[in-house]
Amino acid sequence: MSVTINAHQLGRLIDKTIDHMGSEYVEPLHGIRLDVDARYLYAVASDQYTIAVARYQLNHGDQQQEPWARTIPAEHLRSIREWIDTMKGAGLVTISTAKDRLVFEGPQTDLSISVNTALEFPDWRGILRKQVEQAADGPTFPALNSGYLARFNTGDVLRARVTGDEKPLLVFAEDFLGAQMPARYAGVYPCKEETFDGAHQSWLWTLSAGSKDANLDGAAYEEDRPRYEATTDIRETGETLLQQTLRSGWDMAGKSGDKPEEFLAHCLAAVNGWAAFRYLDALYNVDPRAAAAVVAETAGEFDSGEISEFAWGAAEKAGFDPQKWLDDYEAYRKRKAEERASETLA
Structure with a gap:
């Protein structure tokens, strides 16, 4: 029984769940559970206070196999993560099971670890299904441990659902599902109010001085950034590339006949904008952190004004x-100049 995944995605599964695994005193939870069904490879971790599930969709060939699950002991996770870092992100890793081992086969080297197949891991599907399917329980004002919340900081945009005061907070992201158990509320200051109405009342005097129409809409503020300074935000970069593609396409209209050089310039800008967006989108789907790092580094290169030097060195x-x-380009320009000169004389 085996599945194949690229190195970046395997690293992401580990990174998104490792902060949620249980302590060494609870052996079944002290690690990350790899769980495979007919469609996905999951990484699951829980310490009974939080639970996190990250998944990777298998290719068609892997979907023919039988489901299986093994827990990677916590003591092996560091060596596995370091082994992943030694290979290129697109390198394929095949994970297979043996009697009491998990085998990771990479492009250059393999890694084999021992596992305890007798460990009983919780029915994480059942636990999360119960929470996802239940309706919200009236006006909710749950107490949450902020330290546990920080474990969900994986760089993703999260959506959350509050299901009740004494029920878990659900967290959703792309190919990620998690839950955080509510804190056993002790009514200790500064969150001594046990209901939302009580908390609201305690802040009335302070908040009454504010306008009812105030908002934190991003459109109300402009970044104090020079227009020529490139953004380091990956979403804003993607938006800019799409705008460039569309605007260049719109500008192409009517230029092919009377202004062929402008038409070609707009055509080239549209093609390059679309290609850059597609490449960035593909990189983001493989590894969002690598995509964000490339955008930030490229923004610095834009701001330095030395793009030609960078391109020469890269070539x-x-x-x-x-x-x-x-x-070759200089010869082309010289030839075109001579052709224009001959046309003028004629």
Whole structure:
């Protein structure tokens, strides 16, 4: 029984769940559970206060196998994560089961760890199904441990559902589902109010000085950033690329006949904008952190104003000959100039 996943995605499954695993005093929970069904590979961890599930959709070939599950002991997680970091993100890792082992086969090296197949892991599907399917329980004002909340900081945009004062908080993201148990509320200051009405009443005097129409809409504020400074935000970068593609496409209209050079310039801008967006989107789906790092690094290169130097160095590093490109381009420009001059004389 085996599944195949790329290195980046396997690293993400571990990173999204590792902060939720139980302590060494609860052996069944002291690790990350790899659970495979006919559609997904899941990584699951819980310490009984929080539970986190990250999943990866299997390719068609892997979906023919029988379901299986094994718990990676906590003491092996660091070595597995370091092993993943030694390979390129797109490198494929095959995870297979043996009698009492999990085997990770990479492009260059393999890693084998011992596992205890007798450990009983909780029915995490049943636990989360119960919470997801239950209706919200009236006006809710649950007490939550902020330290546990921090465990869900994986860089994703999260959606949350509050199901009741003494019921778990549900957290959703792309291919991620988690839950946090409510705190056993002791009524200790500064959150001594046990109901929302009580908390509201305690803040009335302070908040009454504010306007009822006030908001924190992002449109009401503008970043104090020069127009030429490139954004480091990945979503804003994607929006800019899509806008460039569409605007260039709109500008192409009516330029093909009377202004062919402008038409070609807009065509090139539209093609490059769309290509850049597709590449960025693909990288984000493989590894959001790598995509964000590339956007931030590229923004710094834009702001430095040395793009030509960076491109020249990248071309040489890739084994190309940018000097030949320059010579060919200069010859092309010279030829075009001579053709225009001859047309003028004629």
